[in-house]
Amino acid sequence: MLAGNISDRSLKYNMENTEKEAMATNPKTHLDAETDYDLVRLFCRLASTQSPSLFEANVARYIKEELRRIGVKTYSDKSSKYTKSNTGNIVAVVGKGKPVLLFVAHMDTVEDGKKQIKPIIKRGVIKSDGSTIVGSDDKSGITAMVGALSRLKGRKDIPRSIFVFSTAEESGDNGMGISYLKLKEAVDFAFSVDGSDKPGTFIKKALGFGEFNIKIRGRAAHAASKPEKGANAIKAAGIIIAKLNIGKFKNGSSLSIAKISGGGTTSAVVPDGAELNGVVRGFNVSDMRGIRKHIMRVVSQACIVTGCKYKISFSEKNSAVPFDKPDEKIVALAKLATESAGLRFNLKDLYSPSEVNALYGMGYNALGMCRGGRNAHSVKEYVEVKEIYETAKLLTYIITMARNIR
Numbered sequence: 448m449l450a451g452n453i454s455d456r457s458l459k460y461n462m463e464n465t466e467k468e469a470m471a472t473n474p475k476t477h478l479d480a481e482t483d484y485d486l487v488r489l490f491c492r493l494a495s496t497q498s499p500s501l502f503e504a505n506v507a508r509y510i511k512e513e514l515r516r517i518g519v520k521t522y523s524d525k526s527s528k529y530t531k532s533n534t535g536n537i538v539a540v541v542g543k544g545k546p547v548l549l550f551v552a553h554m555d556t557v558e559d560g561k562k563q564i565k566p567i568i569k570r571g572v573i574k575s576d577g578s579t580i581v582g583s584d585d586k587s588g589i590t591a592m593v594g595a596l597s598r599l600k601g602r603k604d605i606p607r608s609i610f611v612f613s614t615a616e617e618s619g620d621n622g623m624g625i626s627y628l629k630l631k632e633a634v635d636f637a638f639s640v641d642g643s644d645k646p647g648t649f650i651k652k653a654l655g656f657g658e659f660n661i662k663i664r665g666r667a668a669h670a671a672s673k674p675e676k677g678a679n680a681i682k683a684a685g686i687i688i689a690k691l692n693i694g695k696f697k698n699g700s701s702l703s704i705a706k707i708s709g710g711g712t713t714s715a716v717v718p719d720g721a722e723l724n725g726v727v728r729g730f731n732v733s734d735m736r737g738i739r740k741h742i743m744r745v746v747s748q749a750c751i752v753t754g755c756k757y758k759i760s761f762s763e764k765n766s767a768v769p770f771d772k773p774d775e776k777i778v779a780l781a782k783l784a785t786e787s788a789g790l791r792f793n794l795k796d797l798y799s800p801s802e803v804n805a806l807y808g809m810g811y812n813a814l815g816m817c818r819g820g821r822n823a824h825s826v827k828e829y830v831e832v833k834e835i836y837e838t839a840k841l842l843t844y845i846i847t848m849a850r851n852i853r
């Protein structure tokens with residue numbers, strides 16, 4: 448059962464339970480102190496609306512409805528033509544003038560949508576019933592963005608701020624919905640509102656990764672009477688594995704071999720075929736290039752020694768970034784807003800793919816912005832109510848303080 452088929456009845460049941468639970472805890476703590484807007488109710492509604500990658504339409508519809516209620520116009524872009532999702536990215540634009548800000552949170556989750564997600568609130572923490580994720584990745588990001596829009600409602604003094612609710616982040620790699628976003632204006636500062644860490648923690652770059660495949664072609668010969676006439680592909684594969692620097696390097700990049708296969712037609716012949724599959728990960732383009740060169744060198748030498756032929760193919764799944772340090776101005780803005788909001792500023796790298804690299808790929812100055820939550824992609828996932836409100840607050844500070852950065 449996919450997202451479109453979740454029964455309304457089960458959703459109603461969930462919402463009633465969730466609301467009752469929220470009321471029983473402490474109704475006051477669940478309302479935005481500034482607007483009386485209930486972000487917890489919104490989060491739970493979004494979480495119980497299943498949205499596996501490429502089936503984000505139900506969540507998209509709900510976000511559009513909610514923003515219409517607040518008085519914010521939205522449109523759906525044309526990215527579904529390329530991603531094949533059942534919706535485009537949802538875009539809302541508020542404010543006027545420079546600098547132009549972009550905020551992105553993804554609508555899809557890792558679950559396949561077969562099991563209904565039932566958010567439960569207990570002592571200020573939202574989690575699932577233990578059989579599914581709760582979808583804080585990235586529905587707490589979406590909730591905080593809607594919360595920020597509700598706080599900024601009617602303000603005429605804020606710079607142009609583009610809010611994008613994107614598709615296919617979890618499945619897409621380089622095909623993420625955000626990669627197909629077309630904007631008319633140049634963006635000065637872009638934030639991917641995603642990342643399971645305390646609000647105030649920003650991600651300066653995420654790990655890029657690419658897969659590779661090595662095909663080794665040897666020569667069959669009788670293994671007992673004329674082995675010297677053969678070229679042993681398994682021996683070449685063995686040398687390659689022994690010589691490759693498999694593991695993690697000091698700069699955070701890594702090389703792994705994930706699969707090996709091969710052999711000859713019978714045990715009587717020298718094996719003439721072998722294949723290796725692996726992954727290269729790295730934080731920037733030159734680190735990844737360095738590892739690729741190392742692989743080519745090792746494979747070529749092993750094949751010279753054994754008399755085999757080879758073919759290597761690399762495919763990039765999530766682009767690495769072309770630099771070592773992010774733009775100083777966006778870091779200054781993140782720090783100023785975080786400290787003004789009374790939170791602790793922290794800057795780190797992320798060891799998994801993220802939309803932040805896609806934003807760099809689009810030519811923007813970008814940072815990932817953590818939105819709370821822990822244990823993403825697992826049934827132990829949870830998010831603190833406090834973190835959702837802190838993220839919403841931080842977003843409003845980034846927007847209202849952006850003009851202080853020159």
Ligand SMILES: [Zn+2]
Nearest residue numbers: 584585641642
């Ligand atoms: Zn995410």
